[in-house]
Amino acid sequence: MQSSITVRHAVHYTQSETMTGSALRENFLIEELFSAGGANAVYTHYDRLLLIGVMPDRAAISLGEDMARVVGGEFLLERRELGLINIGGPGIVRTDDAVFEIGFQDALYLGMGTRSISFESADPSAPAKFYINSAPAHAAFPARQIRKAEAIELNLGDGQTSNKRTLYQYIHPDVVESCQLLMGMTRLEPGSVWNTMPAHTHDRRMEAYLYFEVPKDAFVVHLMGRPEATGHLIVRDEQAVISPPWSVHCGAGTSAYAFIWSMAGDNKSFKDMDFVPMGDIR
Ligand SMILES: O=C[C@H](O)[C@@H](O)CC(=O)C(=O)O
Numbered sequence: 001m002q003s004s005i006t007v008r009h010a011v012h013y014t015q016s017e018t019m020t021g022s023a024l025r026e027n028f029l030i031e032e033l034f035s036a037g038g039a040n041a042v043y044t045h046y047d048r049l050l051l052i053g054v055m056p057d058r059a060a061i062s063l064g065e066d067m068a069r070v071v072g073g074e075f076l077l078e079r080r081e082l083g084l085i086n087i088g089g090p091g092i093v094r095t096d097d098a099v100f101e102i103g104f105q106d107a108l109y110l111g112m113g114t115r116s117i118s119f120e121s122a123d124p125s126a127p128a129k130f131y132i133n134s135a136p137a138h139a140a141f142p143a144r145q146i147r148k149a150e151a152i153e154l155n156l157g158d159g160q161t162s163n164k165r166t167l168y169q170y171i172h173p174d175v176v177e178s179c180q181l182l183m184g185m186t187r188l189e190p191g192s193v194w195n196t197m198p199a200h201t202h203d204r205r206m207e208a209y210l211y212f213e214v215p216k217d218a219f220v221v222h223l224m225g226r227p228e229a230t231g232h233l234i235v236r237d238e239q240a241v242i243s244p245p246w247s248v249h250c251g252a253g254t255s256a257y258a259f260i261w262s263m264a265g266d267n268k269s270f271k272d273m274d275f276v277p278m279g280d281i282r
């Protein structure tokens with residue numbers, strides 16, 4: 001089983017603005033989260049968000065002692081909460097006292113205090129891909145499965161500006177209670193390529209994007225940085241971007257794609273965004 005845990009430090013924009021393209025990639029892009037039969041984790045110091053990709057094949061994968069060590073606890077969710085969305089085949093998540101069948105584009109919230117968590121693929125030839133985010137928690141809320149049909153659906157953008165898309169809020173105060181985690185998915189319509197335009201920042205919360213369903217040979221040009229000093233990351237299928245609180249996070253693909261966004265920080269107010277006037281982007 002291939003597994004990894006890496007730590008990403010927080011970076012000030014005065015430093016990121018002097019970085020080469022490859023240094024930006026090392027600090028803000030996660031190239032490999034999903035490896036067959038493995039679990040890859042990135043612990044970021046931005047709001048201590050933990051991003052994990054779990055792709056079980058024949059055997060179950062559990063988040064065990066190595067993860068507990070990273071967070072300095074007896075077990076991973078001793079003082080944390082966790083959200084996940086499955087972007088692969090049907091999967092199964094077992095916890096201390098429950099079994100959840102998690103289909104494609106279904107989500108699961110697990111609260112603080114959940115001791116044992118293990119992941120399986122229902123069919124190893126169509127493996128599940130659990131994209132997991134975990135953040136520090138102060139209260140124990142009940143576990144809850146959120147199917148795609150239960151997420152809040154928002155229709156955004158316009159074909160005329162190539163940004164027609166559907167946004168699904170899964171872990172959101174109007175759907176399920178969480179301490180600080182917000183999580184959802186956005187899917188571009190065929191022919192639309194721009195996400196999150198007009199761009200925004202939210203200094204109160206960091207954000208992470210996992211791009212998926214990016215066709216082979218296609219890519220997304222993800223813009224990051226302060227609005228007046230943007231840089232870019234070329235992002236391929238199933239790669240994730242860590243977006244600091246001071247950064248815009250938007251992009252255009254060479255074709256349509258989907259992505260999972262998640263946030264952690266001071267509030268859970270999705271609408272708390274500082275929109276950037278289009279004329280200010282540099
Ligand atoms: O703060 C919110 C996040 O940046 C995303 O939810 C935006 C997004 O998915 C979109 O506009 O397409």
Ligand SMILES: [Zn+2]
Pocket residue numbers: 200201202207249
């Ligand atoms: Zn945002």
